[in-house]
Amino acid sequence: MKKFLTFMAIAAFGFISQAQTGAKIEFKDKDNTIDYGTVTKDSDSGIRTFEFTNTGDQDLVITNVQSSCGCTVPTKPTEPIKPGKTGKIDVKYNMNPGPIRKTITVESNAVNFEGGKVALKIKGTVIVPEQVNMMEKKKALPSN
Helix, strand or coil: CCHHHHHHHHHHHHHHCCCCCCCCCCCCCCHHHHEEEEEEHHHCCCCCEEEEEEEECCCCCCEEEEECCEEEECCCCCCCCCCCCHHHHHHHHHHHCCCEEEEEEEECCCCCHHHHHHEEEEEEEEEEECCCCCCHHHHHCCCC
């Protein structure tokens, strides 16, 4: 009986120590990734939004949001996010033609990520619409 009580006390302590209190950040997008897909340079603004919820029991404070390059500009919330409330991080990509593979690092007081750091990703491909030169099109037409 004494061994059983000791085991129960150790197990209870383990469960209590695993229950983290504090702010927790959970992003809506699968794998914290937004896929632009294939987009056309002139017809897309390049702005996407990462939505998140504070699933913890304390205010969530986003202290820094930084991109892996200057072609991607993130905007962070300026106010703390209350428990149960949602927030957003807007990301603007400059729509350079070619593949998109960028990482945005979010730093916060979230206890569910090591050091409060979360990596967000954007991916996709930017294409330039094919330009038809009217002069060359006229040359290609058969003459009567």
